[in-house]
Amino acid sequence: MVNIAVLGYGTVGSGVAEVINTNHDIVNKRAGQEINIKYVLDLRDFPGDPVTEILTHDFNDILNDEDVKVVVEVMGGVEPAYTFVKKCLLAGKSVVTSNKELVAAHGPELLEIAKDNNINFLFEASAGGGIPIVRPLNSSITADDITGISGILNGTTNYILTKMSNEGADYDTVLKQAQELGYAERNPEADVEGGDACRKIAILTSIAYGKHLDYSRVHTEGITSITSEDFLYAKKLGATIKLLGTTEKIDGRLYSFVAPMMLPKSSPLYGIDDVFNGILVHGNVVDDVMFYGRGAGKLPTASAVVSDVVDAVKHMGTNIMTIWDKEPLEMGDFNELTNRFFVRIPNGDGIKEKIEAVFGSVEFISIPEVTGELAFITDKITEAAFSTNKLKFEYVNNAIRVAF
Numbered sequence: 001m002v003n004i005a006v007l008g009y010g011t012v013g014s015g016v017a018e019v020i021n022t023n024h025d026i027v028n029k030r031a032g033q034e035i036n037i038k039y040v041l042d043l044r045d046f047p048g049d050p051v052t053e054i055l056t057h058d059f060n061d062i063l064n065d066e067d068v069k070v071v072v073e074v075m076g077g078v079e080p081a082y083t084f085v086k087k088c089l090l091a092g093k094s095v096v097t098s099n100k101e102l103v104a105a106h107g108p109e110l111l112e113i114a115k116d117n118n119i120n121f122l123f124e125a126s127a128g129g130g131i132p133i134v135r136p137l138n139s140s141i142t143a144d145d146i147t148g149i150s151g152i153l154n155g156t157t158n159y160i161l162t163k164m165s166n167e168g169a170d171y172d173t174v175l176k177q178a179q180e181l182g183y184a185e186r187n188p189e190a191d192v193e194g195g196d197a198c199r200k201i202a203i204l205t206s207i208a209y210g211k212h213l214d215y216s217r218v219h220t221e222g223i224t225s226i227t228s229e230d231f232l233y234a235k236k237l238g239a240t241i242k243l244l245g246t247t248e249k250i251d252g253r254l255y256s257f258v259a260p261m262m263l264p265k266s267s268p269l270y271g272i273d274d275v276f277n278g279i280l281v282h283g284n285v286v287d288d289v290m291f292y293g294r295g296a297g298k299l300p301t302a303s304a305v306v307s308d309v310v311d312a313v314k315h316m317g318t319n320i321m322t323i324w325d326k327e328p329l330e331m332g333d334f335n336e337l338t339n340r341f342f343v344r345i346p347n348g349d350g351i352k353e354k355i356e357a358v359f360g361s362v363e364f365i366s367i368p369e370v371t372g373e374l375a376f377i378t379d380k381i382t383e384a385a386f387s388t389n390k391l392k393f394e395y396v397n398n399a400i401r402v403a404f
């Protein structure tokens, strides 16, 4: 029997206990021994919940118990998670986490401590929720030069955008539903402003290229400016709008960004709706590989966490090699990246001529539902040129990058 401890009894922590109980026999068989939750750490009490029997409020109970071999950190946030995780690793306990803030900020250091101590630091659930993506990047797609990763990496925003697109639903109501379903972060700004997807693409990129991509270097935009009018235009174009985290290798240089994109029907990511995430990886020899599944929620996330626990137990005494050096990953200048842009500008005298003078040849789009503005798609231009050109207009209703 192997004893584990769970730090945090929130949505994911209670899900971990549920998965281990529900799939007891299967999980134990795959781990090669019985997995027993000896402690759950939480500041709160849970009267009437069987967790009470193993609940502790003192982290030192876990740290100082030599019988605890694997610690599951599902508290979220950088602190105190970082301090607890580091102490556990230094004490020779493997750690499994779903915490993308922790992994994006301290992944290389924690991996190094795990390696030095012949234990494991595993974080499958930190990107893509229940979808296996970290392990495939680390141990399956290893023969390829990865030329691109593009993913719907945030369940909450995908849920919101899907409802806005299909039902014309209003933003605040849908965000509330996502929170009730346990998809949204405690502070949903991290979802809707793109910070969550930013950390996830930084983690995946670091694993794919073996060096550290600091998430603060990833250009990040969220979905708060997207309106129902944008979806009407998207429909006219046979497209939809998704929040994507993207890393592209162009002429040997890497570019990473998070932004809403208009996707055509032909994109494999077009039909990924609701809380589902999808990640498209392109390798120079394997070509396209697609990963799809639930990107958030109690049981799907707990599934990924428990699969890491199984791996940690199976590899007791052996470090699973994960290459993510502290050395910074060299990135191209985002301002030099080129994209096409869908733009909406209030109409007025001479605006059409001005648009053509500033942006050159553009494709105008009009829909009966929206008047008083001119909408168009630019040719491919650099991010720098687009930012400069935009400023030549008094007001821009919205601008969205176009992936076609």
Ligand code: HSE
Residues within 6 Å of the ligand: 126, 128, 129, 153, 154, 155, 156, 157, 183, 184, 185, 191, 196, 295, 296, 297
């Ligand atoms: N808030 C996150 C999301 C949870 O919506 O994707 C899973 O990381």
